[in-house]
Amino acid sequence: MSNPVLYLDDLRIGQKFISSEHVLDAAQIIEYARQFDPQVFHTDPEKARDTFFQGLAASGWHTASITMKLVVESLPMSAGVIGAGVEELSWPQPTRPDDVLHVESEILEIIPSRSKPGRAIVRIRCETKNQRGEVVQSFVPKLLAFKRP
């Protein structure tokens, strides 16, 4: 991580962060799915053709996991990327083999803690996009941020 660490002091509404890219392939999709989402549209390219997805697609939770990796790298929060929860997680379209993913994040709101001074909840819109700029995942995590000591 070459990015400088981010404290609450460094954050403002509207601030944007762009991650690096993750190159997906069928092997990754199948490996994740065998462990966590063993359904034929995620594990079997042949059988996937006759399903809702009409071809192999990544589990939404695999897309979410890759997204987390890209968020950790592009949003180096001082105490780590710690989520208090998530709003509005959606997958507008499937993630496919050979997709190249990156995450674009924008700070929507900064809510200072009433009970714990020096701490805030930061609401961020994170969009995961493929190589055509299509949004494959959108969500709004609520991350913990701490003031510079």
Added chain:
Amino acid sequence: MSNPVLYLDDLRIGQKFISSEHVLDAAQIIEYARQFDPQVFHTDPEKARDTFFQGLAASGWHTASITMKLVVESLPMSAGVIGAGVEELSWPQPTRPDDVLHVESEILEIIPSRSKPGRAIVRIRCETKNQRGEVVQSFVPKLLAFKRP
């Protein structure tokens, strides 16, 4: 999967589903985190002590991934468990090494499609609980359900 396949016809509001159990350990937590959430509180038991989590904790996305595995098994929807999106994903407390997890699901709402007859969105509250009955994850997926042909 020994459970019979579930069609829209088989579902009603208030219906409950209990999954089998998943036994977590530190090795699984670290393996997932190295790939998708490389932060010391998920990858290093020693360094994790001095963090917000005060010890090794699973990535929330790892808990979500295990939850998906348990949901796929306990909710054998006819065309597969296909999520149109998720509301209110939260992790009320950390998942720890040696936790034994299961998922309790309850149908909240069944919304028939206006444009596509024979299809509906089913809102389900899924709570992932540990061996003490404490909720470690709660979320409301919106799943696709299809009428029996």
